[in-house]
Structures are given as C-alpha cells and as structure tokens.
Amino acid sequence: MKRSPLLSVAMPPHTHFGISVAEIHLNQLLALIPAAAGGVLLWGLPGLRTLLLAVGTTVVLEWLTGRMMKRETSVLDGSALVQGLMLGMLLHAAAPWWLVLIGALLLVVLAKQFFGGQGGYLLQPVLLTYAILLISWPGQLNTAWRLGGLATAAQPIEPLLAWQSFGPGAADAYPLGNLLLGLQTGGVASGMIGLLALGGIYLIIRGFIAWRIPLAFLGMAFVAALALHLGDATTYAPPGLHLFSGMLVFAAFFMATDFSCAPVNPWAQVIFGASCGLLAILIRTFGSYPDGTVFAVLLMNLVQPLIDRVHPPVIGVEVASR
Amino acid sequence: MKAERFFGLRNPRIEMNDWQGEICTLPPPAKVRLPLIHPDGTELEPLVAPGDRVVRGQPVATAPDHAPLHAPIAGEVLESGPLYTPAGEQTRGLELSMAEEDLWARPHTLAEPDLATPDDVRALLVELGAWTWATPPAPGDEAPLPAVDAVAVLAIDQEPEIAVQRRFLMELRAELSRGLSALARVAGNARLVLVVPESLQDEARGAFPDVELFQVGSDYLDNDWRLALARIAGTGNLTRAAARQAGLLAITAEEAACLGLSLEEGQPGTEKLVTVSARSLPQPVTVRTRMGTPVNHLLAQLDIAVEEGDRVVFGGRLRGEAQFDLDAPVTRETDGLTVIPAADAYCPAEAPCINCGRCVHICPVRIQVNLVSRYAEFALVEEAFQQGAHACIECGLCGYVCPAHRPLLQYMRFAVRRYHEALAAAPTTDEPAGPEAPEPDSEPAGESTPAVTA
Numbered sequence: 001m002k003r004s005p006l007l008s009v010a011m012p013p014h015t016h017f018g019i020s021v022a023e024i025h026l027n028q029l030l031a032l033i034p035a036a037a038g039g040v041l042l043w044g045l046p047g048l049r050t051l052l053l054a055v056g057t058t059v060v061l062e063w064l065t066g067r068m069m070k071r072e073t074s075v076l077d078g079s080a081l082v083q084g085l086m087l088g089m090l091l092h093a094a095a096p097w098w099l100v101l102i103g104a105l106l107l108v109v110l111a112k113q114f115f116g117g118q119g120g121y122l123l124q125p126v127l128l129t130y131a132i133l134l135i136s137w138p139g140q141l142n143t144a145w146r147l148g149g150l151a152t153a154a155q156p157i158e159p160l161l162a163w164q165s166f167g168p169g170a171a172d173a174y175p176l177g178n179l180l181l182g183l184q185t186g187g188v189a190s191g192m193i194g195l196l197a198l199g200g201i202y203l204i205i206r207g208f209i210a211w212r213i214p215l216a217f218l219g220m221a222f223v224a225a226l227a228l229h230l231g232d233a234t235t236y237a238p239p240g241l242h243l244f245s246g247m248l249v250f251a252a253f254f255m256a257t258d259f260s261c262a263p264v265n266p267w268a269q270v271i272f273g274a275s276c277g278l279l280a281i282l283i284r285t286f287g288s289y290p291d292g293t294v295f296a297v298l299l300m301n302l303v304q305p306l307i308d309r310v311h312p313p314v315i316g317v318e319v320a321s322r
Numbered sequence: 323m324k325a326e327r328f329f330g331l332r333n334p335r336i337e338m339n340d341w342q343g344e345i346c347t348l349p350p351p352a353k354v355r356l357p358l359i360h361p362d363g364t365e366l367e368p369l370v371a372p373g374d375r376v377v378r379g380q381p382v383a384t385a386p387d388h389a390p391l392h393a394p395i396a397g398e399v400l401e402s403g404p405l406y407t408p409a410g411e412q413t414r415g416l417e418l419s420m421a422e423e424d425l426w427a428r429p430h431t432l433a434e435p436d437l438a439t440p441d442d443v444r445a446l447l448v449e450l451g452a453w454t455w456a457t458p459p460a461p462g463d464e465a466p467l468p469a470v471d472a473v474a475v476l477a478i479d480q481e482p483e484i485a486v487q488r489r490f491l492m493e494l495r496a497e498l499s500r501g502l503s504a505l506a507r508v509a510g511n512a513r514l515v516l517v518v519p520e521s522l523q524d525e526a527r528g529a530f531p532d533v534e535l536f537q538v539g540s541d542y543l544d545n546d547w548r549l550a551l552a553r554i555a556g557t558g559n560l561t562r563a564a565a566r567q568a569g570l571l572a573i574t575a576e577e578a579a580c581l582g583l584s585l586e587e588g589q590p591g592t593e594k595l596v597t598v599s600a601r602s603l604p605q606p607v608t609v610r611t612r613m614g615t616p617v618n619h620l621l622a623q624l625d626i627a628v629e630e631g632d633r634v635v636f637g638g639r640l641r642g643e644a645q646f647d648l649d650a651p652v653t654r655e656t657d658g659l660t661v662i663p664a665a666d667a668y669c670p671a672e673a674p675c676i677n678c679g680r681c682v683h684i685c686p687v688r689i690q691v692n693l694v695s696r697y698a699e700f701a702l703v704e705e706a707f708q709q710g711a712h713a714c715i716e717c718g719l720c721g722y723v724c725p726a727h728r729p730l731l732q733y734m735r736f737a738v739r740r741y742h743e744a745l746a747a748a749p750t751t752d753e754p755a756g757p758e759a760p761e762p763d764s765e766p767a768g769e770s771t772p773a774v775t776a
Contacts, residue, residue, distance in 0.1 A: 014640075264682045
C-alpha cells in the first residue's frame with residue numbers, strides 16, 4: 001500500500017496578503033532615490049561619495065555584526081540599506097570619511113543592534129546617530145563652513161541661520177521655489193524638500209507609512225511657526241521658511257514614521273506627529289541649534305510608548321485599567 | 323479567496339464568495355472514526371466494544387446529562403483507542419467499518435406528538451443527539467443558565483470559501499424550515515432570529531416570511547459568528563457560550579435542520595455538509611458526507627490528489643486547522659476542507675515585530691495585536707489580557723496582513739488559552755463552570771471576568 005504523503009502543518013492563517021518587511025524597505029528606498037539623485041545633482045561627486053560611503057559602510061557593518069552575533073543576516077530585509085542612505089543624505093557632501101564611518105558604526109552597533117535590531121529600537125537610529133555626531137563634532141557638521149569650497153547653486157548659509165543672524169531681509173535670498181527644489185545648503189539630500197515630499201506621498205499612497213504622522217507633524221509645525229510669526233514678524237521666521245528649510249520634511253516623512261519608534265494608534269499618531277512639529281519649531285526658535293528637528297523627533301520617540309496608550313477600547317471585554 | 327485593496331489607504335477587504343453549485347451526497351466511506359467528545363468538551367464513554375455490530379443511528383457513546391453520540395454507518399466496531407480532534411487534541415475515539423447493508427436503527431419518536439410538552443420534545447432531541455447545548459438547569463446548580471429569550475440561527479459561514487450554513491437558505495431551505503418549526507416547539511416563546519447574508523436576504527424573506535431576519539454584509543468579518551451574535555445582543559463580541567449566558571442561544575442553520583430531521587423522522591443526524599476547496603476543483607464544492615468520514619475518502623471521491631508537502635486544512639484558509647493525518651475524521655464542527663498545494667501553503671516565521679501597526683488597524687475588536695503578540699511571545703500572559711487579548715475572535719486577519727510573517731493568531735490563541743488556564747486554576751473567580759457551556763469552538767466564556775491574579 002502506498003504511504004500517505006507527508007503533509008505540511010502550520011498554524012492559520014494559511015494564506016497571506018503578500019507583503020514583507022523587505023518589500024516595505026525597498027519601497028522606502030525607492031521613495032528616497034529621487035531626493036538622493038537630486039542631492040547628487042546639486043553636490044556632484046562629493047555628494048555621491050558621501051552617500052555611497054554611508055550606504056556601503058552601513059550595509060557591511062550590518063552584515064558583520066550579524067555574523068559576529070552568529071545570527072541570520074538581517075541585510076536582506078533592506079533596513080540597513082535605507083538607514084545608510086538616510087544617514088548619507090543627512091550628512092553633508094564634504095563630510096570627512098572618518099565621520100561617515102563613525103556614523104555608520106554608531107548607527108548599526110549602538111543605535112540598532114544594541115537595542116535588538118530592526119524593530120527593537122526605541123530611538124530612530126539615523127536621528128540618534130546624527131544627534132551624536134552633531135553634539136560630538138559640531139564643527140565638522142557645520143555646513144556653512146565646510147561646504148564653502150563647493151561651488152553650487154545653493155546659498156552658502158542655511159536659510160534659518162541666515163534669518164536668525166541677519167534678520168528678515170536675509171529671507172529675500174531664499175525664494176521658496178528654490179528651497180522647494182532643494183537649492184539650500186545642508187545635508188546631501190536632506191533639503192530636497194520637493195523630492196522628499198514626493199517620495200513621502202508615494203509611501204503614503206502605497207500604505208507603507210502612516211499618513212497621520214507627517215500630516216500632523218507638518219501641519220503643527222506650520223501652525224506653530226505661523227503663530228510665532230504673526231506675534232512678531234521681525235523676530236520669528238515665516239512658516240514657509242520653516243517648512244521648506246532644513247530637515248523638517250525629511251524627518252516628517254521618513255524618520256518620525258519609523259514603525260519601531262512611532263505609535264500605531266490613529267489618535268496617538270496625531271498627537272505624536274503634532275508634538276514633533278511643535279517641538280521642532282520651538283527648538284528651532286528658542287534653542288541653540290538652528291535645526292532642532294532631530295532632537296524634537298528623538299524626544300518624542302522616548303515618550304512614544306506612553307502616547308500609544310491612547311487607543312480605543314477593546315470591543316467585547318472589560319479590561320481592568322492599571 | 324480575493325482580497326480587495328485600494329492602494330494602501332484602506333485595509334484589505336475580504337469578500338465572501340458568492341457561488342452556487344449542486345450539493346452531491348457522497349457514498350459512505352468504508353470506515354469512519356468518531357472522536358468521543360461532546361461539543362461542550364466533555365469526554366463520552368463508549369457503549370460498544372470492538373467486535374460489536376452497530377446499526378446506523380445507534381448510540382455508541384454517552385456521558386451523564388449529555389446527548390449521546392450515534393453511529394453514522396451500520397457496521398462493526400473495529401477499534402476503540404486514541405484519536406486526534408481536528409484541533410489536534412488527543413481524545414478517545416471509535417473506529418467503525420461499514421457493513422454491506424446500511425441499516426437504520428429503529429426510529430425514536432414521540433408517543434403522542436400533539437400532546438408533547440416542550441420538555442418532552444427537548445428530551446427526545448437530546449436523546450437523538452440533536453440538542454447538544456443548553457441543557458435545562460439541574461436542581462442544585464449554583465449558577466443556573468438563564469432562560470433562553472432569543473434563539474439565533476446562524477445561516478452564515480465563517481470563511482469566504484465555505485458555503486454550508488448559507489445553503490440552508492438556498493436549496494436546503496425545506497430542511498431549515500422543518501428545523502425552525504421544531505425549534506419553535508422547543509423554544510417556547512423565545513424570539514427566533516435567522517441571521518442571513520445580505521446576498522440571500524430575498525430568498526430568506528420568501529422562504530421564511532414569519533421569521534425575524536437579521537442581515538449581515540458580504541464582508542468576511544460581517545459573517546463572523548461572534549460579531550454577529552454581539553450585534554443581535556447589542557454588546558461587544560460574544561462567544562456562543564457567553565451568548566447563552568446572556569440568554570441568547572446560538573445555533574447554526576445545519577444544527578437547526580438536524581433538529582427538524584430528528585423530530586420528524588426520529589433519527590439522529592448522521593450526515594455533515596462539507597465545502598471542499600482545492601486547486602483541482604474549478605470552484606469549491608459542497609458535499610454531504612457521513613460524520614466521521616476520513617479526509618482520504620473525501621479526497622478520493624472528488625479526485626483530489628494530495629502531494630508531499632501539501633496542506634490539508636479542516637475549515638478555511640484564514641482560521642482552519644491543518645491536519646497531519648489523512649485519516650482525520652469529519653466532525654460536526656467541520657464545515658470546510660481546504661487543500662492547499664505546497665507552493666501556496668503559507669508558513670509564518672519566527673520574526674521580530676517591526677511595530678508597523680497593520681494588525682492593530684485590521685483587528686475588528688481593536689486589540690493591540692502588536693503589544694499582545696509580543697507579550698504572548700514572552701509568556702507575559704497577565705499583560706496580554708490586560709490589553710484584552712481574550713476578546714480575540716480568532717479571525718486570523720492579523721496574521722494575514724503581518725509583513726514580518728509572524729504567527730500572530732497563534733500568539734493570540736496562546737495568550738487566550740493561558741488566560742483560561744489561569745482562570746480555571748484560580749478557585750475564587752465567579753466564572754461559571756459546568757457542563758452547560760455549549761461551546762463547540764473550544765473556548766469557554768471569555769466575558770466580564772478579566773481578573774486572574776492582577
């Protein structure tokens with residue numbers, strides 16, 4: 001008699017919607033590529049060098065750390081690729097190689113693997129890395145200094161810094177159209193406002209990121225900047241300048257939406273995004289860093305578990321509250 | 323199974339399939355296997371021994387105060403030994419072989435049908451194994467069940483590809499009609515509600531003009547029994563056991579039809595409708611087969627070849643149970659049989675949660691699946707039920723959308739199971755106990771008593 005075939009047994013569901021973590025990361029990569037390409041166009045070979053260095057070292061380190069921990073490699077899920085690229089886009093075109101290397105090391109080892117890898121971290125690893133670099137080597141990351149030698153179409157000083165240093169008149173040198181096109185100094189591609197927003201909208205339409213976070217983020221940033229500007233138009237920059245300069249848009253679409261450290265419940269996402277936006281404007285206006293977005297998001301990352309407790313009650317059972 | 327999506331802006335929507343097709347009755351199998359277990363989970367004692375000859379409809383196992391189990395075929399008792407239920411739990415079982423002549427046992431009818439009280443009718447139905455739930459409260463019972471004030475007859479199916487209960491609104495409506503009148507005799511003046519899918523409402527209204535209809539939509543979740551019962555009762559979400567505690571008796575259309583058969587013909591139900599879906603079939607087919615039919619027989623009759631590595635599932639793709647044995651028998655809970663080729667058989671992986679929130683957004687009862695699954699993963703049961711894990715209706719959608727391919731439904735079930743184990747272990751809870759909990763889906767009441775230790 002024929003032996004009955006060996007059946008495969010697994011828990012339900014026995015079918016899947018057909019989406020994977022790698023697919024999400026590849027789509028994020030796809031959304032970042034236009035902005036990265038814009039950055040290379042603006043900064044030329046030095047920009048490309050920073051991007052490639054960051055991506056390469058991050059991916060290699062991700063593979064190496066996984067191997068050292070004798071784990072199945074996590075390179076294939078694409079997270080290192082995306083995060084490496086984001087780091088490269090934040091750093092400027094003239095960043096020394098060792099700075100990029102230290103950044104990649106911090107990103108992979110400290111910000112990611114120490115917390116348990118993809119999904120485990122509490123703080124957005126790219127932002128955490130950037131914050132550490134910014135505090136440790138402020139001179140190296142001062143773009144106005146470092147990028148002076150590179151001839152580009154961008155004004156040598158960051159728009160917000162110019163406003164704070166030279167007053168409202170300085171804004172005339174920064175037409176919003178130019179800023180939207182990314183003609184501003186800063187990271188290789190962190191200022192590519194238009195292209196980054198385009199990528200972000202792509203991710204939203206495809207359902208890869210939560211739309212509430214960037215909307216609340218940018219909406220609140222606009223409202224807060226507008227309120228300040230209306231209060232004192234000569235001291236506080238107009239909301240357009242705030243939104244279109246620095247890494248606000250980059251952070252709103254790509255960093256604040258990082259699943260691991262963002263809330264998942266609808267209202268929690270709104271609160272989280274709005275708080276990020278408000279904090280970013282407050283730090284920019286009253287803090288010592290011209291672009292405080294990085295700290296705003298990191299601070300909100302810390303309180304994300306608390307915010308995520310804002311959720312609708314479970315249907316059907318009474319749950320004793322703690 | 324088709325899932326609609328609108329870019330990524332909306333949750334995938336799973337529509338119930340809406341196909342028709344003749345119901346054919348399969349020839350009886352050469353052997354049947356019967357798990358000796360009552361729908362409420364009580365183990366039954368065999369009344370026959372290996373070597374005994376039985377006739378179709380003869381009681382073969384019973385337990386005190388419970389409906390007995392009847393032989394679905396006439397033949398000989400081959401073996402009495404361990405058997406696995408579809409959910410993979412070991413229980414005692416009987417194996418019967420088919421005799422040449424499929425003789426029926428003597429019908430068992432009411433002596434004077436016109437004078438019978440509802441209690442007499444119910445006693446007969448219990449005797450025939452048709453009334454398996456809501457036994458009247460025994461004297462001295464500490465927490466007697468409340469009187470039934472509504473009966474919900476579920477003519478809806480729980481899986482998109484299964485069409486068993488719905489069939490009782492279509493070609494089998496005569497059987498259901500007989501069942502509903504039997505039910506009316508037992509249920510006294512309880513309100514009778516027939517739960518029907520939107521697509522069949524006209525048929526239902528035409529066939530059962532006197533019965534109150536409750537309509538549900540064409541979405542997979544609209545057809546969930548717990549959610550439908552909850553909407554009838556006006557609360558959150560109800561297991562069948564919890565609904566009974568609230569005075570709402572929930573029975574499937576097939577169970578109702580069986581009541582009619584037993585009352586009118588004096589015979590126990592020995593057949594079961596099963597929807598079989600497999601790639602080799604152009605569309606799923608619903609067949610009528612004997613209880614206890616092994617999977618092998620169904621597959622052979624429908625010419626479905628099973629290869630190495632294929633998956634054979636009792637139920638549907640979203641919440642069915644994979645079987646390891648092709649001799650596994652059809653039981654009264656088996657509405658579907660799904661054969662999935664090895665290439666399509668989805669296997670979850672042990673992967674970390676990336677907290678994307680898709681499971682949370684799709685959960686119909688708003689469980690924080692991202693948290694609960696991680697609690698369950700690390701056996702933090704108390705935290706899991708503080709998040710309301712025990713509200714889970716086991717629809718399987720969280721696992722269906724998880725991009726990390728985590729076995730989310732399994733984690734939820736684990737948490738819920740540990741919760742009930744903890745409840746059972748804690749003697750001070752006021753959780754109702756006893757044989758009256760009529761829960762064929764294995765979970766006892768999950769409502770209103772979240773306290774375990776805390």
